[in-house]
Amino acid sequence: MSALLIAATDPEFFAPVQGDAIDALIGQYQTARANLERVSAFMESEEMASATDYFFQAHRQEFHRGTPNIAGLFALDRGCKALDAAFWKRALDLTDVIDYMPDERRREWFNQIHEHECPPFDEATVRDNIGLLMAQRMDFLSEMVDGIFRGLSGDHVTNRPEGFSKRMIVDCCYTEFGTSGRKQGLIQDLRAVVAKFMSRDHPRYGATSAAMRYFRRFTGEWHLMDGGAFKVRVYKKGTAHIEVHPQIAWRLNQILAHRHPSAIPPAHRQRPKRAPKSVTLFERPIPFAVLEALSAGTFYAQRTNIHERNTFSLSFSSTQDSHVKKALSEILEALGGVKNEAGFFCFEYDATDAIGEVIASGMIPDQESYQYYPTPEEIARDVVTLAEIGPDHRCLEPSAGQGAIASLMPVDQTVCVEVSALHCEVLRKKGLKTGCADFLTFTDTGCSFDRICMNPPFSQGRAQAHIEHAASMLAPGGRLVAVLPASFAGKNVLPGLSMSWSDVYRNRFPGASVDVVILTADRSA
Secondary structure, rough: OHHEEEEEEOOOHHHOOHHHHHHHHHHHHHHHHHEEEEEHHHHHHHHHHHHHHHHHOOOOOHOOOOOOHHHHOOOOOHHHHHHHHHHHHHHHOOHHHHOOHHHHHHHHHHHHHHHHOOOOHHHHHHHHHHHHHHHHHHHHHHHHHHHHHOOOOOOOOOOOOOOOOOOOOEEOOOOEEEEHHHHHHHHHHHHHHHEEEOOOOOOOOOHHHHHHHHHHOOOOOEEEEEOOOEEEOOOOOEEEEEEEEEEHHHHHHHHHHHHHOOOHHHHHHHHOOHHHHHHHHOOOOOOOOHHHHHHHHHEOOOOOOOOOOEEEOOOOOHHHHHHHHHHHHHHHOOOOOOOOOOEEOOOOOOHHHHHHHHHHOOOOOHHHOOOOOOHHHHHHHHHHHHHOOOOOOEEEEEOOOOOOOEEEEEHHEEEHHHHHHHHHHHHHHHEEEEEEEEEEOOOOOOOOEEEEEOOOOOHHHHHHHHHHHHHHOOEEEEEEEEEEEEHHHHOOOOOOOOOOOEOOEEEOOOOOOOOOEEEEEEEEO
């Protein structure tokens, strides 16, 4: 079943809180409370108050309001309020309920914790409140969706009451100082609900802020968000237009109908029979944790004392999680970046907009100027296996990128062709004989090739042009193995050659909405 079709009322749709986790937390609280009481009683005794007063006098210059009162500093009621607030945060972290709270309600809870104004942390109160909050999650979800509509502009007739099926307009998204936190919260809430439908992690505000800043640089243009779940267009006056994908809109309308049963017509609460051909929806966008780490990095378009021109530097915190670090490397390589010895990613162009588009859309951008999808290891191995390379075969990888396929081929038998000078340097460091050229203009003065393994660029019909040019260099009895768009399967793309096709590889390229097949084409001896 598609992740988009998960019923909002399915109990597995929500993350449960374990009863024994609450028991453990209550036990830890009681221990901490007992320690707090002992410290408070000890410090407030007459003997300790007299002795510690001298220590505070010795350090009174560090206190801006004079020497503190020892009784007030170790007052039990104040300490217990701080302890209660700390444990309430820990209790909420055991559930996913905070993720479901609308922006305003979430701020209220955070303010209570910050101001130490939480309810007492006793077992009955904790269990009652957590149980109530868990039971209200569906209400929170509908409240979040309802809040999006309440925050829409009241001056635009396109804000229709039948739900998310029509274009929505949000005004005052930007101020002279940047983005509007309250209006940004509406888009944040929309992303949070959609993320639940798509089984994604919860979006943090950093990613949304970065996306909104990116949109402002391209006023009047549509931009996809979250794998095409919705798209946004902003204007110089600060207004934002939002259109939700039909496969998402009907799910949102169902949630809104939970709160207002008679407000949404049944026709807008039913799953569309088919999606518009012009609208695509990628169901495996890049995780928000990775997008947040990407937005925390810095791109240097100009040379500095440390960075070369067109260099991207990851933040230190983003490199601590090995999974996030690996995903970041895959994304930056897909945009054409090459990692240098210092750990920075170098580009042959200003990648500011490309990185901004990834952060906003949750996908690798499909643009010719930086379209480069490194071949996943599984597919690369299958390509080389199908090639059946012998010890005397002369091999070629056209448009080799950073050598994901060529690295698995015999080094002393393989020639690579690559247009990117940065990628050519990577290939040479791997010991591969490399020609730096556009493959479509490349002609080898030597003999033909016995084995050609390739993952050509797909856009604007380039895949067909590349395999045709590669086939013209194939020796009699030679074999060409190519990764191609799934739409090529079964077609006579190379007349005169014997062809066979693999099964479809679906969603194997990280952050890219592309399905592929492997073509094996043989020339007769």
